Amino acid sequence: xxxxxxxxxxxxxxxxxxxxxxxxxxxxxxxxxxxxxxxxxxxxxxxxxxxxxxxxxxxxxxxxxxxxxxxxxxxxxxxxxxxxxxxxxxxxxxxxxxxxxxxxxxxxxxxxxxxxxxxxxxxxxxxxxxxxxxxxxxxxxxxxxxxxxxxxxxxxxxxxxxxxxxxxxxxxxxxxxxxxxxxxxxxxxxxxxxxxxxxxxxxxxxxxxxxxxxxxxxxxxxxxxxxxxxxxxxxxxxxxxxxxxxxxxxxxxxxxxxxxxxxxxxxxxxxxxxxxxxxxxxxxxxxxxxxxxxxxxxxxxxxxxxxxxxxxxxxxxxxxxxxxxxxxxxxxxxxxxxxxxxxxxxxxxxxxxxxxxxxxxxxxxxxxxxxxxxxxxxxxxxxxxxxxxxxxxxxxxxxxxxxx
Amino acid sequence: xxxxxxxxxxxxxxxxxxxxxxxxxxxxxxxxxxxxxxxxxxxxxxxxxxxxxxxxxxxxxxxxxxxxxxxxxxxxxxxxxxxxxxxxxxxxxxxxxxxxxxxxxxxxxxxxxxxxxxxxxxxxxxxxxxxxxxxxxxxxxxxxxxxxxxxxxxxxxxxxxxxxxxxxxxxxxxxxxxxxxxxxxxxxxxxxxxxxx
Numbered sequence: 001x002x003x004x005x006x007x008x009x010x011x012x013x014x015x016x017x018x019x020x021x022x023x024x025x026x027x028x029x030x031x032x033x034x035x036x037x038x039x040x041x042x043x044x045x046x047x048x049x050x051x052x053x054x055x056x057x058x059x060x061x062x063x064x065x066x067x068x069x070x071x072x073x074x075x076x077x078x079x080x081x082x083x084x085x086x087x088x089x090x091x092x093x094x095x096x097x098x099x100x101x102x103x104x105x106x107x108x109x110x111x112x113x114x115x116x117x118x119x120x121x122x123x124x125x126x127x128x129x130x131x132x133x134x135x136x137x138x139x140x141x142x143x144x145x146x147x148x149x150x151x152x153x154x155x156x157x158x159x160x161x162x163x164x165x166x167x168x169x170x171x172x173x174x175x176x177x178x179x180x181x182x183x184x185x186x187x188x189x190x191x192x193x194x195x196x197x198x199x200x201x202x203x204x205x206x207x208x209x210x211x212x213x214x215x216x217x218x219x220x221x222x223x224x225x226x227x228x229x230x231x232x233x234x235x236x237x238x239x240x241x242x243x244x245x246x247x248x249x250x251x252x253x254x255x256x257x258x259x260x261x262x263x264x265x266x267x268x269x270x271x272x273x274x275x276x277x278x279x280x281x282x283x284x285x286x287x288x289x290x291x292x293x294x295x296x297x298x299x300x301x302x303x304x305x306x307x308x309x310x311x312x313x314x315x316x317x318x319x320x321x322x323x324x325x326x327x328x329x330x331x332x333x334x335x336x337x338x339x340x341x342x343x344x345x346x347x348x349x350x351x352x353x354x355x356x357x358x359x360x361x362x363x364x365x366x367x368x369x370x371x372x373x374x375x376x377x378x379x380x381x382x383x384x385x386x387x388x389x390x391x392x393x394x395x396x397x398x399x400x401x402x403x404x
Numbered sequence: 405x406x407x408x409x410x411x412x413x414x415x416x417x418x419x420x421x422x423x424x425x426x427x428x429x430x431x432x433x434x435x436x437x438x439x440x441x442x443x444x445x446x447x448x449x450x451x452x453x454x455x456x457x458x459x460x461x462x463x464x465x466x467x468x469x470x471x472x473x474x475x476x477x478x479x480x481x482x483x484x485x486x487x488x489x490x491x492x493x494x495x496x497x498x499x500x501x502x503x504x505x506x507x508x509x510x511x512x513x514x515x516x517x518x519x520x521x522x523x524x525x526x527x528x529x530x531x532x533x534x535x536x537x538x539x540x541x542x543x544x545x546x547x548x549x550x551x552x553x554x555x556x557x558x559x560x561x562x563x564x565x566x567x568x569x570x571x572x573x574x575x576x577x578x579x580x581x582x583x584x585x586x587x588x589x590x591x592x593x594x595x596x597x598x599x600x601x
Contacts, residue, residue, distance in 0.1 A: 011440070012440070013436050013437050013440040013446050013448070124452070125452070175475075177449075177452055178449075178475045179475070181449060181450065181452070182447060182448070182449035182475060183433055183436050183437075183446065183447060183448040183449065184445075184446075184447050184472070185440060185444075185445040185446050185447075185471075185472075278475050281473035281474055281475060282473065282474050282475065282476065284473050285473050285474050367476055367477070368476075369476050369479075370474065370476070
């Protein structure tokens with residue numbers, strides 16, 4: 001075991017990608033297999049320096065592709081290791097087949113996903129098409145507004161993913177460039193405190209345990225496939241409870257409290273915006289401004305998108321009069337993935353039936369400024385006053401052609 | 405409380421202009437790391453476009469006593485730092501400038517001459533950062549000199565003495581003792597030799 005320093009937490013200026021690399025250093029995983037891709041490159045770059053400088057015990061596997069990176073992660077995890085990786089966009093798309101394999105083999109692989117648009121046309125900037133495309137792969141998805149949240153989520157990740165009631169892979173998402181490349185002030189916890197919080201990894205039916213030989217990744221046809229998938233689903237359902245338990249323990253240890261979602265000035269809000277990741281920062285700024293002018297507006301920021309906390313969100317939106325959902329990815333020919341989940345939560349678990357308004361924004365890194373958010377809120381107010389969303393439904397924000 | 409009264413966002417905001425390879429991004433990063441030492445919240449980030457040497461690039465800082473929640477590019481800067489004077493005629497330099505906005509320019513001209521190029525009446529501070537860095541580093545690395553001049557322009561954000569102390573810590577992680585010393589000299593000269601107008 002490498003030496004870790006015990007001391008006080010440090011307030012540091014650091015990028016979101018750098019913060020995740022620091023969390024990985026503190027976690028000291030057994031194996032990291034990764035193929036660098038913009039904008040997650042710095043995660044892998046920094047971590048490989050930690051390996052080279054002997055700051056971690058990790059076996060760093062350089063691979064020729066993301067497909068191989070995830071394959072190596074799954075193999076190392078089945079061998080009994082704690083395993084981490086990082087990727088973005090096309091890198092994750094190239095892992096596609098293996099994302100499902102990791103989840104169905106119940107391997108708690110941990111990933112930093114720095115969100116970036118999928119290619120077509122090629123683009124390196126932020127949207128959520130990569131993680132939203134992978135939403136059905138069976139990975140837990142935690143989203144992060146700030147560098148601090150990305151770091152904190154990654155510190156919590158191992159205990160959630162490896163929990164015996166869960167045993168599923170987990171990705172911590174943050175916005176490409178917007179947080180990954182932005183230096184922000186945050187609190188870096190003490191190495192020893194993080195290592196103590198995360199705890200040792202307990203291998204589960206390791207293929208290297210020759211006294212108890214097991215088979216991993218076998219053919220699984222009509223006779224048992226669906227039972228295994230049902231088990232996978234149960235792990236996801238259990239994860240809702242485990243995420244909250246680990247988050248509560250994190251709050252006791254480090255003082256920052258997280259839930260499955262964050263409600264910001266929601267209690268008496270008529271207009272509620274829903275968003276993921278960094279856009280929540282701008283939205284909070286505008287909410288404070290509009291609240292001071294008497295507009296009752298609030299934010300619901302999703303942290304856990306998979307599993308999705310339908311009941312809790314339905315209840316949290318129970319007094320809203322209009323819920324405007326901002327999706328940073330498109331599902332062509334349908335409303336955005338966040339909107340459909342919110343609609344399900346509201347329809348089934350909200351005692352009242354607020355208006356629901358779908359907007360798409362920010363594809364390929366298109367800015368969402370304070371002014372755009374003000375406009376979205378005032379448009380939501382118009383819908384509310386009219387009692388219907390009408391032809392505003394499905395408008396894209398800050399795009400040539402649509403009026404928002 | 406470092407909270408600008410005049411910018412829309414309420415944060416103290418800086419916009420850096422340079423050309424790819426000249427260090428605007430590194431400058432914003434170094435300044436944030438130094439101001440962090442004052443106990444404030446800091447943010448530094450570049451504008452990522454097509455990346456090529458010589459193309460105009462922007463970088464941004466925000467400083468505040470409270471947590472900085474916004475990530476959008478700075479549009480109403482309190483200070484505009486121009487590392488490459490050939491960019492001065494571009495409209496992007498003047499974008500969002502308000503009455504109180506200060507222009508800090510790496511140029512061997514007087515503030516009056518710069519005001520004429522800009523077509524603005526704003527406060528201008530000039531510093532010959534290229535020739536200062538030539539003497540100290542034998543090449544053009546204007547960053548540290550600009551940091552020193554910034555301490556002259558905005559001592560309420562960070563004063564020269566604290567800037568030197570913080571910069572020593574920041575640079576010591578990256579550079580050898582000799583280069584750290586020369587960067588500190590560049591900071592001091594930027595502070596002492598800039599022209600305020």
